[in-house]
Amino acid sequence: MADWNVIRQLAADFQRIQATSTTLKLSERNCIELVNKLIELKLIDVIYTLDGKEYITDKHLEKEILDELVVHGGRINVVDIQQILNVDLSYVEAKISELLKLDKSLLLVQGFLMNRMHLEKMCEEINDTLQEAGQLTVSDLTKEFGLPTAFLLEHIEESLGTRIIGRLDKTDSGVLYTESYVARYEARIRGQFSAITRPTALGPIISQGNYHAKLFHSVLNDLVLTGQLLGSIHGRTDKAVYIPEIHIKLQNSWVDSFLASNGYLEYDAISRLGIDSPLEYLTRRYCNQTKLLHLETCCVGQLVQTRVEAALEEVQSSNSWVDIMTILPSPCTPADGNKILLSFCKSIPELRVFGMTAVASKAFVQACFELFQPLIADKAQKTSVTNAALLTELMTSQVDGPRKDKKEERRKRGGAEKKGQRGKVADVEQEEEEEGSRRGTSRELHFMTTEEVAAFLLTKYPDCGEDFLSELAGSLYGRLQDAYLQALKALMSTSNEEPSSQNHQSKLHVHANLQESIQGLWNRARLFQKAIPFFEGDSTLQLSKYLLRTVGTDLLNMVFCYLSKDKGVQLPDDQKLTAKDRTAIISNLPENMRKSLKASNLALNGKDVEEFLRQFEALCEEEFCGVMLKKLDKKKDRQLLFSHQQSLFATLKEEKEPAMALHLVAVLLFQRYTNCIIHAPGRLVPNIISFLSNHMNDTEYAKLTDFQRLVMLHLRLTSGVKRDDPDDESQQAEVTLEQKSDLLPPPSSEVQGDPTQVMDELKGQLDSLKDLVAKPRTENK
Numbered sequence: 001m002a003d004w005n006v007i008r009q010l011a012a013d014f015q016r017i018q019a020t021s022t023t024l025k026l027s028e029r030n031c032i033e034l035v036n037k038l039i040e041l042k043l044i045d046v047i048y049t050l051d052g053k054e055y056i057t058d059k060h061l062e063k064e065i066l067d068e069l070v071v072h073g074g075r076i077n078v079v080d081i082q083q084i085l086n087v088d089l090s091y092v093e094a095k096i097s098e099l100l101k102l103d104k105s106l107l108l109v110q111g112f113l114m115n116r117m118h119l120e121k122m123c124e125e126i127n128d129t130l131q132e133a134g135q136l137t138v139s140d141l142t143k144e145f146g147l148p149t150a151f152l153l154e155h156i157e158e159s160l161g162t163r164i165i166g167r168l169d170k171t172d173s174g175v176l177y178t179e180s181y182v183a184r185y186e187a188r189i190r191g192q193f194s195a196i197t198r199p200t201a202l203g204p205i206i207s208q209g210n211y212h213a214k215l216f217h218s219v220l221n222d223l224v225l226t227g228q229l230l231g232s233i234h235g236r237t238d239k240a241v242y243i244p245e246i247h248i249k250l251q252n253s254w255v256d257s258f259l260a261s262n263g264y265l266e267y268d269a270i271s272r273l274g275i276d277s278p279l280e281y282l283t284r285r286y287c288n289q290t291k292l293l294h295l296e297t298c299c300v301g302q303l304v305q306t307r308v309e310a311a312l313e314e315v316q317s318s319n320s321w322v323d324i325m326t327i328l329p330s331p332c333t334p335a336d337g338n339k340i341l342l343s344f345c346k347s348i349p350e351l352r353v354f355g356m357t358a359v360a361s362k363a364f365v366q367a368c369f370e371l372f373q374p375l376i377a378d379k380a381q382k383t384s385v386t387n388a389a390l391l392t393e394l395m396t397s398q399v400d401g402p403r404k405d406k407k408e409e410r411r412k413r414g415g416a417e418k419k420g421q422r423g424k425v426a427d428v429e430q431e432e433e434e435e436g437s438r439r440g441t442s443r444e445l446h447f448m449t450t451e452e453v454a455a456f457l458l459t460k461y462p463d464c465g466e467d468f469l470s471e472l473a474g475s476l477y478g479r480l481q482d483a484y485l486q487a488l489k490a491l492m493s494t495s496n497e498e499p500s501s502q503n504h505q506s507k508l509h510v511h512a513n514l515q516e517s518i519q520g521l522w523n524r525a526r527l528f529q530k531a532i533p534f535f536e537g538d539s540t541l542q543l544s545k546y547l548l549r550t551v552g553t554d555l556l557n558m559v560f561c562y563l564s565k566d567k568g569v570q571l572p573d574d575q576k577l578t579a580k581d582r583t584a585i586i587s588n589l590p591e592n593m594r595k596s597l598k599a600s601n602l603a604l605n606g607k608d609v610e611e612f613l614r615q616f617e618a619l620c621e622e623e624f625c626g627v628m629l630k631k632l633d634k635k636k637d638r639q640l641l642f643s644h645q646q647s648l649f650a651t652l653k654e655e656k657e658p659a660m661a662l663h664l665v666a667v668l669l670f671q672r673y674t675n676c677i678i679h680a681p682g683r684l685v686p687n688i689i690s691f692l693s694n695h696m697n698d699t700e701y702a703k704l705t706d707f708q709r710l711v712m713l714h715l716r717l718t719s720g721v722k723r724d725d726p727d728d729e730s731q732q733a734e735v736t737l738e739q740k741s742d743l744l745p746p747p748s749s750e751v752q753g754d755p756t757q758v759m760d761e762l763k764g765q766l767d768s769l770k771d772l773v774a775k776p777r778t779e780n781k
Contacts, residue, residue, distance in 0.1 A: 049086045061087065061095050065113075069106075074118030078111050109151055119155055123163040126156065126176075130166050134181035138174040149174070175215065185211075185219050193220070193229050198247050199274055202233075202240045251275065255285065263303025266331040293343065295336035304329060308340055312359065316350050319367065321360035323465060354471035368472060371460060372453075372480055379447060380487035447484035450477050511626070514562050518555060518620065518627050523640055524679075525551045529609050531670070531678035539687045544609045546681050552604050552612055559600075559619050560585050563593070579605060593624060644677050652770055658762040659711050661769060665704070668773040669696070700772055707769045710762050717755040 035055065038044045046055040056064075064085050069076055078096060082089045096113055100106050105116045122145060130136050138156070142149050156164060156176070166178045192205065206216055217237055223229040230245035251273050259265050270278035282299055286292050291302045307327050315322050324337045332340075337357035345351050345359065353359050448456070453473035458464070528551065532543045557577045564571050569588045572581055579601065586597045596618050603612040620627040645668065652664040659682075666688040670678050673695040680688060689708060693701055 047087060047091050050088060051086065054086075056085075056087065058095070061085070061091065062099065065092070065095060065099065069113060069115060074116075074121065075112055075114040078108075078113060081113070109147060112146075120163065123155065123159040127159075127164045127166070130164065130176055130178060134178050134184075136176040138176070177215070182215075182219065185215060186223065189216065189219055190223055190228060193223070193231070193242060193244075196231075196242060196244050199241050199243045202242055247274075252285070255282075259301050262329070263307075264298050264300045264329045264331070266298045266329075268297075268331075293340065295332065295339055297333055297336055298329065298331045300329070300332075300340070305340075309344060312344055312348060312351060315359060315364075316348060316361050319361050319363040321354075321358060321364055321464065321468065323468060324357045324359060352475075354468055354475065358465070358468040358471060360468075360472070365472070365475070368457060368460075369476055369479060372448075372456070372476075373483075375456075376447060376480065376484050376487055380484060380491060383488060447480050448477075450474050453477060453480065510562075510565075514558060514625065515627050518558055518625075519630060521551055521555050521558075522616075522629055523636070524644075524677075525555065525609075525613065527637070527640060527644075527677050528679040529613075531674065531676040532609065534670075534674060534676070534691060535687065539684060541607055542684055543678075543680060544607050546684075547609055547679050548604055548606070548612055551679065552609070552616075555616060556582070556600055556604055556619075559616075559625055560597075562625055563589060563597075596624065641671070641675070641677060645671055649773070652773070656763075656766075658707070658714070658759070658766060661766055662708060662711055665769055665773055666692070669704075672773065703765075703768060704772060707762070707765055710758060710765070714755060714758045714762060717758060 035044070035046070039046065044057075046057055047061060048055060065081055068081055068084055072080075078092060079089070081096075082092045085092065096108060100108055107114050107116075107119075126136070126141060138149055138152055141147075141152055141156075145152065153174075157168065160167065164176075166176050167182070168176060188209070189211075192209070202217075202220075205211070217240070220229070220242075221233065224231060224233060232243050232245070232248070234241050234243060254273065255265060255270065258269075265278075265282060267278040270281065275281045279294060279299075282292070282294070291305060293300050293305060308324060311322050311324070311327055314320070324341055325332070325334065328337055328340070334356040338353070341353050341357065341359055345353055350362050351359050352362055352365060450470070450473045453476060454466070454469045457469045457473060458466070461469070525547065528547050532540055532547075535543060560577055560582055561571060563569075564585055567589055569585055571577075571585075577585070582597075582601050586594050586601070589597065596615070600612070600615040600619055603615045606612070617629060619625060620629050648664055648668050648671075652661060652668065655661045655664060663682055663685050666685050667678055667680065669692050670676070670688055673692065678688065686708070689704060692704070696704070
């Protein structure tokens with residue numbers, strides 16, 4: 001009871017105090033001064049409002065910011081907070097920064113302060129809209145919520161499967177779909193494409209069906225990959241074509257049936273089926289069938305090849321001939337027939353190919369040659385009786401001894417004919433050159449013209465075609481002419497056996513060798529000279545000096561050796577004359593020869609090719625060598641160009657050294673695009689490649705320069721390796737290319753490393769490099 005009385009007493013005292021008026025009051029000015037004093041003494045920390053009439057503490061500012069965030073639904077602009085609280089923006093931003101560090105549920109995005117509650121509510125709104133529309137784009141959500149695309153995508157991906165029931169497009173992450181929406185897409189696409197039976201472009205289907213392009217391609221690819229649609233998609237997205245499997249099966253069935261029944265497939269016929277690349281299709285379709293031979297217009301199977309093989313065996317066994325075009329399918333061209341013949345004749349050495357498509361056995365050719373023996377003997381006898389002077393002309397225009405000596409001499413000549421290798425085609429061209437020199441003799445020394453030989457053969461074999469007989473006559477012409485001249489020589493040797501005649505014959509033999517050697521080098525020098533004007537500046541000077549130092553030196557040394565032997569002047573043992581040797585020889589020769597010889601020797605050490613050739617012509621006059629330099633006609637020009645090209649082809653085919661192969665390819669490409677042969681040292685290979693940039697297409701030129709960069713890289717990595725053979729042309733090519741290595745940009749980092757790896761890469765690309773000269777000519781567009 002006493003406790004309750006105490007409480008009642010305290011309540012009465014409190015009421016009395018409340019009713020009592022204040023006896024002491026502080027004015028507003030005193031309060032301001034008091035607060036300022038407390039602030040000055042750092043006893044309190046407050047923040048002024050912008051109007052300066054109110055104070056606010058740091059804790060209260062934090063509370064006000066959080067309260068305003070809640071009031072505005074979990075998202076408010078920082079500027080709006082400043083305006084509402086009437087506090088300087090710097091204090092608001094500083095306090096928000098502290099809150100972001102302490103409370104991980106708060107976020108500041110593009111000036112907006114928001115909490116997790118707002119983000120969860122936003123995801124729920126997105127889900128509601130998505131379920132209604134079936135499809136939403138993040139760009140639309142960005143406009144609606146005023147938030148960055150990346151921020152929205154991040155929180156949408158976090159909420160997928162929880163607050164947002166849907167999925168993002170795999171190919172376009174800016175689009176949201178519901179599963180039901182995608183299922184409807186799949187059902188529509190599956191239905192449409194299940195009814196397609198022929199190749200159909202996807203573009204019209206997308207536009208007519210109002211499909212979303214990226215989702216359409218994504219769904220279609222999934223249906224094809226999972227096997228729900230039997231077909232395939234070809235081409236890029238904007239020009240893609242759907243090819244149903246039933247169409248492919250019909251194509252394959254037709255191709256297999258036609259090949260089985262006819263033994264060949266025409267590329268045009270396959271193209272008409274809708275197949276864009278017939279050759280690639282056939283290669284892929286019959287990759288396991290090694291008996292399928294691909295030609296230019298068609299490919300032939302085992303059936304046609306068996307017929308061809310049987311025909312060739314019949315030719316071999318019966319010693320006859322056949323034109324292969326009579327047993328090949330109608331789409332085949334002569335070039336196709338020639339390719340088939342070459343593939344089979346490699347295994348049958350007893351056969352010879354004439355022209356493009358005719359083939360005959362060597363026994364048949366020999367039988368045709370034997371038919372002319374009586375005519376040769378008869379005409380030789382008549383010539384020796386009626387005109388003995390022709391026998392003397394024979395000795396001055398023909399050369400005894402085997403042709404092998406001439407071929408060996410040609411192999412030693414300079415130029416781009418590397419290492420003296422010669423192909424079979426080059427030998428044929430040499431025989432044609434020899435035949436041309438024989439035609440330069442008197443008309444009566446000719447046995448028969450090719451037309452007369454063909455006409456005689458036609459009387460013996462009336463069933464043979466005229467084209468085949470013309471080719472056969474051209475092949476027999478050289479042998480018949482040689483046999484005729486040998487018959488004349490035999491008659492001459494029996495009628496004149498004096499020793500003086502033999503000495504004279506030996507001199508004629510030496511002079512004829514000189515005539516042939518000089519004429520051959522002279523022709524090549526003239527052709528090499530035509531390539532020099534294609535270059536400018538220092539390249540022109542280097543080409544001229546190199547031509548003079550190689551071919552020009554060989555020409556002048558031949559003349560000096562001939563004159564020295566003729567005048568009894570002693571030569572050095574190796575007969576590789578230097579400028580000093582030639583000067584010594586000039587001093588021992590007759591006075592009337594010295595002026596022209598000095599002028600030629602001086603021109604050889606100069607820079608003007610035309611000046612040297614003019615001085616050399618003077619040395620070929622009768623008072624010096626008596627060599628008649630024949631001018632090249634267009635036919636001889638083409639023959640030499642072809643012979644030179646085939647020789648380079650044969651060398652390139654066997655070449656394994658990358659730097660040397662690059663040199664050969666550059667020279668061959670130059671001849672292809674200019675129709676001129678070039679005689680260049682290895683140091684000018686980069687100049688030739690630079691010249692080719694204006695003639696080759698971008699793809700092939702990039703392949704050439706990429707190989708060149710690899711060669712440069714290998715040279716840099718192996719620059720310290722000692723080269724033991726200074727005369728090796730492949731090593732010279734490497735050294736000269738290395739000197740030019742700073743002309744190209746450095747290779748990419750992925751190819752830098754071990755020299756062995758770079759060499760392996762070069763060897764791997766070697767066949768691709770050689771293909772540049774094997775492919776048809778393609779101009780740079």
